[in-house]
Amino acid sequence: MLGATPMGDPNDASPRLREALATADVVAAEDTRRTKALASALGVQIAGRVVSFYDQVETDRIPGLLEEIRAGQRVLLVTDAGMPSVSDPGYRLVAACAQANLPVTCLPGPSAVTTALALSGLPVERFCFDGFPPRKRGPRQAWLRTLVAEQRAVAFFEAPHRLADTLADAVEVLGPQRLAAVCRELTKTYEEVRRGTLADLAEWAAEGVRGEITVVLAGATPTAADPEDLVDAVEKWVSQGVGLKDACARVAAEEQAEGTGTVSKRALYEAVLAARSR
Template structure:
């Protein structure tokens, strides 16, 4: 089978007994960076010398078939540099192919920067969306944030420290400067820091430079108070721009809190 093994995101004490036993007994480990995994084995006091295979963004498509084929007859342990494999890390293509071919996949649960940041952010956790890293290209990033501007769920992003200030400034422009957010830095490590505030305040703080691994958590869009007449006008404008009526009513209903069914019926009734 294929075992997806979550590794510590900072604190080695978060390595579970099950993870330690699995790594100690593994014959084959597919790792995002074999050097990082070899170091982890040493730090955990594991003397075993498994076969370490590189599995990263640049070779996963080609290596997935090999790993899945080998998993028919032997266990393959899959790890990323930190956290849970497949979550903004290599492994998805392997799991996808294994599922298609009937090869068993299981997980050794453990640390996740996404869930850890969400839990300590102080923002709503009942509904959230993980968006990974934003595009490095400003135009693509800003267009994508425009799509997310009315998203009601809490949003979680990864970001490099060198781009954090620019990203927070872009978030403030797209979502509004007062939108609440939290910057979670160096989670579970010695210098862990969680800084909360508005996007505008956090952008000003980050302008001086930030170091470490960063997770950005942003509160969802507040519920809009929109009248049925205004919501209908928004639907009509979207339809006039070429969007299908069903898609337009669904989008406006989600953003305005109006009933999608009633909006659809009103739009039909308003047609000449």
């Protein structure tokens, strides 16, 4: 079982998590001390064996946990806060269980990603999660360049001491007017959500920020492509035997997929005919 744990407020623990903590034969925990503290705050007595399951020991622990599951033991995996496998240990154990044809279930609950998306005030009908950005400036800017035309909202985690540099790089690569939200200490006593342009948020973060951070970037706004600039691309398809209407459809789809702009098939068709008549 994967169990989502509270990010801050113990009252966010689900009844199923409380029951699992009390009844599991084995509790695999990213931090055994924090898991025991959570159980105490919930008034739950952990009856099973508690073992550590953090990044450095994850691979070594998996064979033993698989044997426990094969023997019919109930194994609960929890991380320090939120959902296992989401930038936390877990996915390797799930993959190993799937490969061994062993059952896996999830006790849903808190997640910093979905909580931040909901609080961002940004359009998040479509989104992606990108973990932690690269720590060094060069790779981080290269990562940001992949988001220039990304039309989905993008959620990611960041360490508080790197937030100012990441936001400054985002201003440089994505532009100062791109909207974003910085969510700090979600569900905790000093929860704070800052919303605004990247320029505003970078200026705020430069003064120093503490706590656990989740950032949500607004998706890029699609721009209208100039059909005349795409005539050659259409004619290239036509020269390969594709009909004019189909060629226009392909180029329009390519522009949409690459995020470089939007253009209608009709506008392309008319632009090609106009160019041919010159």
